[in-house]
Amino acid sequence: MTHPIIESFLRHSIERKDYQVVRQFLEEFQPADLCDLIQQEPLPTALDILKFLSYERRASVFGYLPNTLQEQLAAEMSDDDVSLLLKHMDADEGADLLNLLPEERHDGVLRSIAKKEREDLRRLASHSEGTAGAIMTSDYAAIPAHVKVSEALNIVRTTAPGAETIYQIFVTDGQHQLLGTVSLRELILAPQTVKIQDIMTTDIVTVSVDAAQEDAAKTISRYDLLALPVIDSESRLVGIITYDDAMDVAEAEATEDMHKSATIGNLEGNFRDARLLTLYRKRIVWLILLVFGNLFSGAGIAFFEDTIAAYVVLVFFLPVLVGSGGNAGSQAATLVIRGLATGDVDLKDWGRLLGRELVIASGLGLTMAIAISMVGHFRGGDEIALVVGLSMVSIVIVGSLVGMCLPFILNRLGWDPATASAPLVTTIADSAGVLIYFSIATAILGLPV
Amino acid sequence: MTHPIIESFLRHSIERKDYQVVRQFLEEFQPADLCDLIQQEPLPTALDILKFLSYERRASVFGYLPNTLQEQLAAEMSDDDVSLLLKHMDADEGADLLNLLPEERHDGVLRSIAKKEREDLRRLASHSEGTAGAIMTSDYAAIPAHVKVSEALNIVRTTAPGAETIYQIFVTDGQHQLLGTVSLRELILAPQTVKIQDIMTTDIVTVSVDAAQEDAAKTISRYDLLALPVIDSESRLVGIITYDDAMDVAEAEATEDMHKSATIGNLEGNFRDARLLTLYRKRIVWLILLVFGNLFSGAGIAFFEDTIAAYVVLVFFLPVLVGSGGNAGSQAATLVIRGLATGDVDLKDWGRLLGRELVIASGLGLTMAIAISMVGHFRGGDEIALVVGLSMVSIVIVGSLVGMCLPFILNRLGWDPATASAPLVTTIADSAGVLIYFSIATAILGLPV
Structure with missing residues (x-):
């Protein structure tokens, strides 16, 4: 601009x-x-x-x-x-x-x-960072329940310059207990002599001051609120969170989740202006962990050295087979993680989703097996075609199930499901893929382990 | 609930x-x-x-x-x-x-x-799907410029029951040209006899009816608007988009981008309830493309068969080396893609970001090279340690640069930068990794290609 x-x-x-x-x-x-x-x-x-x-x-x-x-x-x-x-x-x-x-x-x-x-x-x-309390404002418009609409409008007019919004007005008693809400629209439309207690809405969505700010943002989005009242442990109104802050929180949460999906630690502020050392630190942790994770794949390959030495053509198919398991697994993990974040998926859906994933992964695996078997046929003959085809189906199914389950398991352990990043799923699927591929190869080709 | x-x-x-x-x-x-x-x-x-x-x-x-x-x-x-x-x-x-x-x-x-x-x-x-026109509503509150505040309030009271919001009111002339806006807050606070044209804001943010809906959502979020006026090609006010619709669009866009980051096609509606065949179709396209992409890595390995046969220990380090390049590349791609989506990063930042990435990737690569060299030393001696260390630095730098550049290149070609998914970056980085690793190995270990 x-x-x-x-x-x-x-x-x-x-x-x-x-x-x-x-x-x-x-x-x-x-x-x-x-x-x-x-x-x-x-x-x-x-x-x-x-x-x-x-x-x-x-x-x-x-x-x-x-x-x-x-x-x-x-x-x-x-x-x-x-x-x-x-x-x-x-x-x-x-x-x-x-x-x-x-x-x-x-x-x-x-x-x-x-x-x-x-x-x-x-x-x-x-209020500690990340809570509803940390993003709320105390500049809200409040009125008592017993006043008439005309008086209420006068109170709002007096408090308006300070309040962050006067479009949602909160009805409280002397002890700051939240009794109801009334919108400015309702005040404008109601007869001037009606009492607030007769027009206020008492069925109010609130959030606790200690709640996570992404939950507050989700509530605002779910109920299309202009402002969400924040209450303390004794149900006193202590502040409000407005829709514009909820938008910022939702954007920051989406960014955090996307970064997690690529094993990048929580980066505050703008990526373009982040310090080099900060970026290095946010990226190195998981990269190093994955280095050691990937050694398992290497160990798996080393274990099957004799098989490889006898059929070097097998190594040609190694990247595509293990890669496919990781790719299908990343898809499954991403679908679950984003579903959990938006609330489209619930933890209790776990069993049903697993069953569905089994069906879909079988379909995906079969399609990919047909493709790779043709390559296998031309490059190594029918036996190789059989080995790579069978391996593809198995690896894609296992990879998908890993991707589907990992977010739920991490959540169970009290971690953020978004920790089930594509690279983590890929690393696990890779190790599994190496074992599956060479096991099937040794069995079908009749080689000694 | x-x-x-x-x-x-x-x-x-x-x-x-x-x-x-x-x-x-x-x-x-x-x-x-x-x-x-x-x-x-x-x-x-x-x-x-x-x-x-x-x-x-x-x-x-x-x-x-x-x-x-x-x-x-x-x-x-x-x-x-x-x-x-x-x-x-x-x-x-x-x-x-x-x-x-x-x-x-x-x-x-x-x-x-x-x-x-x-x-x-x-x-x-x-209006075609995905445009501002498709999510706007024509139920907005409009008033002429020449009326007094008291009259304006009466007009708003009369039109209120139909309007989606009366908190932002639009001032138009007889030809529906948008002259200004005034908030209900301003109307409530202004003296009753002042004319609207004297208190309205004329510096208005608008969006064209044909604009992409994510741009409309971004504008609402950027300027903290309650409602964004939508104008046609002749600057006539044709509708408004309210903040709650902008929230929904932003959430849907983030979901689409996350799905793209794992090569999942645009999935409308809830993942939990999506039909199996739909999910299959949204996932299979890229999986098959990546199968053929991964064959390049296999071809690379086949090319170096003699090297592998002479030093089978090299295969042990293959997964960790090529995997690390893909992981670092996915991180870089994700940072750029999300930055472009939120507007934190601009296309013109390309050169500067590339320079920064080169510095960070060198740091990451060196750290990972030290870790893997130690493993190399114990498993294959000093020469192997040197090979895997050098390969690690080179592969991580190349992978990171691929991840950093690909979103910009795709954008240049008119594609969505989010198409530079982790699996795509990984597949490209894998092929590059195989070539780099075995080239360095053949050079240092003095083997014939």
Whole structure:
């Protein structure tokens, strides 16, 4: 959305101190686009651009920036500047920023913030990462149950400027217990004299403050909510999670799962800007584990050295046979992992899915066996054709079952099913494939083990 | 969310004709939960349950159901019943349902629907699948620019029951040109006598009716929109896409990309309920292609038969060496593919990412080479250790570069970068690995090719 010409114009104007021009120019941008612009500039220019924005826009743009950049920028700012940001940011984003600051700056940046907001920020910042509490905001619109619609609208009007959304309004009692919800749409349409308790919805979907944030995001998506109320262990309303945060969580979760599917550790922030050492560390762990896993295949091959020496043509088919088992297994694992992540598949479906996979894998294996047998026939004769055909069916079935079961087994062990990555499934299927192939070969070709 | 006891109670009550009880009982459910319940029942019971719901709830629940089930249920319903559904469904969901019906039923089900709505439905149903037009709804709230806030609120109140959202209101002129937007929040807060044209936002993010729906979803997520206006080629407002539809699109896109990463074709609907033959067809295509791809590795091995015969120990290291190249390559490909999908990575970053990958892959390769050299030393002596160590570094670097470049190359050829699946990268890396390994071995061990 940005462009080199825009950037050079901007830098030029800043250097020439055409502040009026800069300000006018920056007014034109959407916050998300300004965020792109800032990310592409060196730190001092980024700080300059921020300074030209009104407090509200500055806070909004700052909240959009990736954590690493927020951290770098905040390190260059005075306590007063950070304080100004915190005052104008949404409470949930402010709490995230507070968490990025070194502990010793907390008192300094919070000093000039009003007591209630300060306590809010500290409380929001205290929830552990990955929980609903860590992404919720305390800026919600709340009304009592006994007021009339007209009074409720007045309360909303008064609290609106601070609230993250006023389209979903929460009905609470004096002890912050959540009694019901009412949408602004309902308030607008209802007769002005009706009491809130007579129109509010009492059948409310909530999430616990300790719940995983992906569960909160899934709930929002499942029930098409604008905002999901978050309650503590005593059913008190402590915050809300809005749909836009749920979208971000869902995207981050999908990214994490895709990375896991290729044995990449959880990478926070943008891949393009990640540090080289971080990327190295996120990738090396599983690569090394798989090196040792793959040695089993090697050991299997070594065990059948005599068979290989007698029929060197067998080695020609080794990569395609073991590779096919891994490929079919990766397909099965991916289908299950994504199904579990979206909620399309449930853990209790395990038996049924296994039965279906057996049928499908047999079909896949047979088709591939026919293809490879023809190659086997031309390259090594009928016996070889039989060996590679039988091996293909068996290996594809075994590989598929490994891929289908592994996510469920890992889940049972308390691991993320997405850990059943394609490379892990492939490595296991490879070892199994070597054993199956050479066992069938030794049996049919009548060789000594 | 449902439970066998609930289901048996429900079926029992239907059989005993305790209709009052059934109705009361069904009232308790959220639409999304009712949808789960219906999916688990046989078709006749599902139809019964639907009949017990009020028209509004029936339409809302029906819209939640997967397409295949909607199709089956509609086939069992009379034209009048379907017509009732269409009348109460959101326009976008109604259009989808219309597309599921056989052409010859269209006139029948549309006959009793008012002319304007009928034309709306036909127009919405005419947009090709995958475009913004296909997921938009024409039920938006529109106001003219010259009215005062108080009048605008009255217009919104009148149109509210039909509109999918009234929180984002669109300002249009007599020719349906989009002039600006105003949020309900702004309307509520603004003085009643101000004119809309003085408070509306004119800097509007829009999407074309022909745009890909994932682009629309990305725009909604990027700018945190509640509703994105859709315009035709003459800048007329033709519909809106709401955030909840964007969430569904984003989830479906992530699923499609994950499936592609394991060579599974685009699977519509739920994997658990997909037909066996469909799953077979979605999986077999790439498996067969990869069978022939893997034959290259076999041919490579056959070419070096003499080397293998002289040093059978080399075969022991074959799986781990070629496997490592594929694993590192899959990691690189996945990082790029997901980065491109989320917009974190841009096509123009190609050169920079390649340079970074070269550094990281060298680091990964060296670490893995040290590990495998030690095994090589114990198993085959120093010369073998040198061969496998050197091969490891080279293979990991080549595999990583293949994984990094393939998505960009495919994109250049007009393919989806996600086609650079782990199995495809692995198959290419395998062939390269075989050649690299045995070339290094023949050179160092001084063997004839």
